[in-house]
Each structure stands twice: as structure tokens, then as C-alpha cells.
Amino acid sequence: MTEPILVVTNLTKRFGGFVALDEVDVSLGGNERLGLIGPNGSGKTTLINCISGALFNEQGKVNFEGNDVTGTAASNRAKLGIVRTFQIPRPFRSMTIIENLEIPMKYAASDRLGSGHVREQAMESLEVVGLQDRADENSANLTQIDMRRLELARALSAKPSLLLSDETMAGLSSSEVDEVLDILFALNERGVAVIMIEHIMRAVMKYSERIVVLDAGKKIADGSPDEIVNNRDVERAYLGE
Amino acid sequence: MMKLNKFWLVIAVVFLAGIGFTVVADNEFYFYTTYAVMQLMIMGIAWNILGGFTGYVNFGSGGFFAAGAYTTVFLHRLFDGPPLLIAVLVAPIVCGLIGLAVGYFTLRLKGVYFAIATLAVAIILETVVINWEFVGGAGGYYLLIPENIVFFDSYIEWLFTLILAITLIAIAVSRYLNSSKIGQGLAAIRDDELAAECMGVPTLRLKLISTTVMGGLMGMAGAPFPYFITFVEPVSAFNLLIAVNAIAVPMIGGTASWIGPVIGGLLLGTIQETVTVNISSELNMLIVGVVLVGFISLAPQGIVGLYQDFIRKRRKRND
Numbered sequence: 001m002t003e004p005i006l007v008v009t010n011l012t013k014r015f016g017g018f019v020a021l022d023e024v025d026v027s028l029g030g031n032e033r034l035g036l037i038g039p040n041g042s043g044k045t046t047l048i049n050c051i052s053g054a055l056f057n058e059q060g061k062v063n064f065e066g067n068d069v070t071g072t073a074a075s076n077r078a079k080l081g082i083v084r085t086f087q088i089p090r091p092f093r094s095m096t097i098i099e100n101l102e103i104p105m106k107y108a109a110s111d112r113l114g115s116g117h118v119r120e121q122a123m124e125s126l127e128v129v130g131l132q133d134r135a136d137e138n139s140a141n142l143t144q145i146d147m148r149r150l151e152l153a154r155a156l157s158a159k160p161s162l163l164l165s166d167e168t169m170a171g172l173s174s175s176e177v178d179e180v181l182d183i184l185f186a187l188n189e190r191g192v193a194v195i196m197i198e199h200i201m202r203a204v205m206k207y208s209e210r211i212v213v214l215d216a217g218k219k220i221a222d223g224s225p226d227e228i229v230n231n232r233d234v235e236r237a238y239l240g241e
Numbered sequence: 242m243m244k245l246n247k248f249w250l251v252i253a254v255v256f257l258a259g260i261g262f263t264v265v266a267d268n269e270f271y272f273y274t275t276y277a278v279m280q281l282m283i284m285g286i287a288w289n290i291l292g293g294f295t296g297y298v299n300f301g302s303g304g305f306f307a308a309g310a311y312t313t314v315f316l317h318r319l320f321d322g323p324p325l326l327i328a329v330l331v332a333p334i335v336c337g338l339i340g341l342a343v344g345y346f347t348l349r350l351k352g353v354y355f356a357i358a359t360l361a362v363a364i365i366l367e368t369v370v371i372n373w374e375f376v377g378g379a380g381g382y383y384l385l386i387p388e389n390i391v392f393f394d395s396y397i398e399w400l401f402t403l404i405l406a407i408t409l410i411a412i413a414v415s416r417y418l419n420s421s422k423i424g425q426g427l428a429a430i431r432d433d434e435l436a437a438e439c440m441g442v443p444t445l446r447l448k449l450i451s452t453t454v455m456g457g458l459m460g461m462a463g464a465p466f467p468y469f470i471t472f473v474e475p476v477s478a479f480n481l482l483i484a485v486n487a488i489a490v491p492m493i494g495g496t497a498s499w500i501g502p503v504i505g506g507l508l509l510g511t512i513q514e515t516v517t518v519n520i521s522s523e524l525n526m527l528i529v530g531v532v533l534v535g536f537i538s539l540a541p542q543g544i545v546g547l548y549q550d551f552i553r554k555r556r557k558r559n560d
Contacts, residue, residue, distance in 0.1 A: 073438070075442055076443075086439075092436065099425075
């Protein structure tokens with residue numbers, strides 16, 4: 001593993017008396033593809049929320065590129081390069097597709113934006129996801145798959161060094177899943193580390209170099225896809241005794 | 242660049258036309274009427290910065306407006322009738338700071354809860370004024386209009402020119418916010434605050450800018466008000482109708498762009514003044530209500546939205 005880009009140590013998140021995450025440790029290499037799986041309610045999205053800053057954790061530390069970002073606001077984490085997508089797409093509905101991309105370009109990536117026209121750079125991101133011909137369409141009228149494409153393109157426009165992809169493929173057809181996987185592989189080739197939450201096992205197994213399994217807020221396994229498939233604890237978490 | 246120049250050209254022409262109007266016209270009625278229309282427009286513009294651009298519905302406009310008016314009263318008492326221009330410069334600072342404080346304490350609330358909180362702020366400010374004898378308390382405060390004025394024939398002409406200048410400033414501020422990077426950030430907050438934050442938009446800071454500018458412009462609209470009616474008392478200064486009018490203007494004109502409340506203010510203000518003068522002031526409120534209900538149910542994007550739909554349809558037909 002290369003120098004870690006993200007180190008989460010001892011992270012605990014409670015909602016009232018409910019412990020959503022219980023002393024979770026995760027680390028991620030600079031160009032690694034990590035799968036994050038677990039049954040419903042195991043805390044995957046909560047972990048993404050705590051890493052991206054949408055929620056603040058009570059205990060533990062989030063360290064990004066050597067800096068402690070535990071108390072940093074989500075907008076500032078996005079500026080540092082931690083960018084996420086949402087499980088249910090959340091486009092800026094009053095804007096066109098390309099205007100959606102301008103927000104992260106002008107805010108999250110304002111320091112990292114290369115020279116050149118904003119629109120041209122946005123078009124590059126749209127080409128990666130295949131929406132380049134629809135740049136000026138209204139984002140509210142997109143189909144599910146296109147909303148997810150937009151979600152990815154918008155995250156891409158923030159010039160992330162760590163992408164947190166939260167169930168980007170849920171509800172998509174088999175060929176659409178392959179399309180999204182190609183996009184995520186392409187992103188990773190550009191040097192972006194990726195944490196992918198996914199229920200579609202075929203996709204996770206194909207994409208991930210390493211997989212972390214959560215169950216009831218605890219990390220129960222951490223290893224290569226092959227190790228995870230043969231792990232007794234993981235089997236128990238998914239299928240019961 | 243071309244467009245920018247055109248905008249400032251229009252602003253300059255309107256201002257000069259206003260000055261020319263004070264020279265030519267001598268029926269004071271016109272000045273009173275246009276003053277009321279412009280006051281309404283400023284409040285619509287101010288409301289729209291928080292309500293339309295940022296998506297936070299505010300029922301406390303009356304509170305900010307009255308805070309501006311009472312800043313004038315306060316300065317009047319304290320310094321024995323200083324020039325109005327000083328109050329017009331101080332009021333937006335006072336009201337902007339109130340806006341900043343209110344924003345800081347209430348912006349964690351969303352939707353209906355935020356709206357109720359702003360209503361509460363207006364009631365708190367009203368209670369403060371009612372119990373503050375220095376500015377007249379519940380009984381109100383009379384201001385005598387200064388007798389010697391320079392340049393203008395009468396005091397209302399000076400007030401007219403002043404509110405015209407404030408209106409143009411408000412339009413320019415609103416247009417700047419709408420078309421700048423800040424405006425894009427505000428629109429992102431309105432559409433989806435969490436997504437905006439995660440895309441790097443500093444949502445808290447932008448919302449505070451929004452409440453501060455809103456408060457400042459409301460206060461600026463309120464500052465000349467005591468001289469306009471010469472008698473201020475809390476019940477009319479804090480009237481909920483002020484808040485309703487401030488909401489109605491952008492709703493009718495369109496909330497998404499800076500031009501919306503300008504159009505809405507002109508239209509609603511003109512209707513209101515015409516009805517008040519020719520029929521009755523009670524019917525006036527009925528008409529505001531009917532027009533508002535009509536627009537919200539039939540054209541929620543206001544006149545600007547109707548116009549955009551019309552353009553879009555025509556373009557489609559031509560394709």
C-alpha cells in the first residue's frame with residue numbers, strides 16, 4: 001500500500017442512545033479502490049457522512065493527507081479533495097446540467113482549477129460520464145441513470161483526490177452497472193482514491209482491491225475480495241447462523 | 242461587458258429622469274404615490290435575496306423595516322434632528338447587524354421553523370420599541386419636517402429622490418448577488434443545502450451574507466419612512482401587512498432572478514396605489530390577496546417565469 005491518504009481511527013458515531021458506528025478504523029492508500037459493504041443499517045452511509053463532514057463524529061479521528069479534519073466543515077473538506085456522491089441523487093434542480101458542475105468547480109475546486117475556461121473543463125467531466133451532448137438541459141428532468149451520471153460528473157468536477165461513492169448503482173440495469181463501473185475505473189486511473197458502497201456484489205468484487213465489511217456499526221472484516229468471500233463472520237452477518 | 246454598461250446606463254437614465262421629474266412636476270401627489278411604490282419594491286427586492294435566491298422564507302420583514310424607521314427616530318431624538326442622509330447610512334448598518342445576528346441564531350432551522358422564528362424576531366423587536374420611551378414607546382413619535390431644504394422645492398421631492406437612489410442601489414446589489422459566484426452558491430443552497438455544502442459551498446457564511454444584505458436593504462427602505470408619514474408608532478411600523486407585501490412582490494414578479502421583484506414591485510405597487518386612491522384602502526388588501534393567490538396557483542414562477550415559458554414555447558415552435 002502506498003502512503004495512506006485517509007486514516008480513520010477509533011471512529012464512533014451515536015444517534016441518541018443508538019450506536020451507529022462503534023470504534024471503526026479504516027485506512028486507504030493514495031490510489032486505492034476500497035469496497036464498503038454490510039447489511040442494511042450497518043453504518044456504511046454514516047461512515048461516509050462522517051468522512052465527508054456531513055455528520056460530525058463524537059469520538060475518534062479522521063485524518064486526510066496527513067491533516068486532522070475531524071472538526072472541519074464539509075465544505076472545507078470538499079476543498080481539500082474529499083468529495084462524495086449521494087445514495088439518492090441530489091442535483092441542483094433549478095440548474096442545467098453544466099451549471100450543476102460549475103458549483104463544485106467554482107467552490108470546492110477553486111484553488112485547484114487549472115487555467116482555461118470553466119465551461120470547457122466542465123465539458124471534459126461530462127464527456128467522462130457521457131452527458132456531453134446534454135449540457136444545457138435542465139437537471140430536474142433527467143432519468144435515474146442520467147441523474148447518477150450527473151452525480152458522478154459533479155463529484156468529478158470538484159477535482160477530488162478521494163471519492164466517496166454511495167450506492168451509485170442501486171436500481172440500475174446490468175449494462176448500466178457496467179457503464180458506471182467503467183466511469184469509476186477511469187476516475188481511479190486518473191489517480192483518485194475511491195471508497196465504494198455497493199450492494200451489487202458483482203460490481204464490488206470486480207471493482208475493489210480491498211473490502212471492508214461493517215455489521216451493526218462494527219468493522220468485522222478487512223481484506224481482499226477473495227478473503228472476504230471466505231470469511232465466516234461475513235457469512236454470518238449476511239446469512240445468519 | 243456590453244451588458245454591464247447597458248445596465249448602469251439604464252440606472253443613470255432612470256435616476257436623472259427622477260431628478261428631472263422633481264423639477265417639472267409640481268403636484269405633490271405624484272411624489273407620494275411613487276414613493277410608496279418604490280418603498281414596496283425595495284422591500285420585495287430585499288425579501289427576495291433571502292427568500293428567493295437562498296430559499297429561506299422570512300415573515301419578519303416588518304421588523305427589519307421598522308428597525309430602520311426607528312433608527313431614524315433614535316438619531317432624531319439623540320442629535321436633535323440630524324440630516325436624514327445620516328440615518329439612511331446608519332440604518333442599513335444597524336439592520337444589517339440585526340440580520341447577521343438573527344441569521345446566526347436561526348439559520349440552523351429549516352422551512353416552516355425558520356419562517357416562524359423570523360416572525361418571532363419581529364415581535365421581539367416590536368415589544369422592545371413599545372417599551373422604549375426614548376423613541377416614543379407605544380404612543381408613537383412625531384417628527385417635524387425640516388423647513389429649509391436645499392435644491393428641492395419641497396421635502397417630499399427630496400424624499401422621492403432619496404428613495405429612488407435607494408431603490409437603484411437595491412437593484413444593483415440584488416443584481417450583483419444574483420449573477421455572481423455568491424448568487425450561484427445561494428441558488429445551490431436553495432436547491433439542496435447538504436449537496437451544496439458537500440460541493441464546497443460555505444453554506445453558513447453565504448446564508449449570513451444573505452440575511453445581512455436582506456436586513457440592510459430593509460432598514461434602508463425604513464429609514465426615510467418617519468419623515469414620509471411624520472408620525473411613527475409601533476403597530477403600523479411593525480404591521481404584518483408589510484411582511485405580506487414584501488413577499489407578494491417577488492411572488493408576483495418571479496423569485497429566481499433580480500428583475501422579478503422589480504417587475505412585481507412596479508405592478509403591485511401601481512395596482513395598490515390606484516385602488517387606494519380611487520376605491521378604498523381596505524379593498525387594496527383584498528386585491529393583494531387575490532393577485533397573490535392567483536399567481537401562486539397559476540404562475541408559481543411569477544411574471545418572469547411566464548415570460549421564460551413563452552420564449553421557450555416560441556423557440557420550440559420555430560424549431
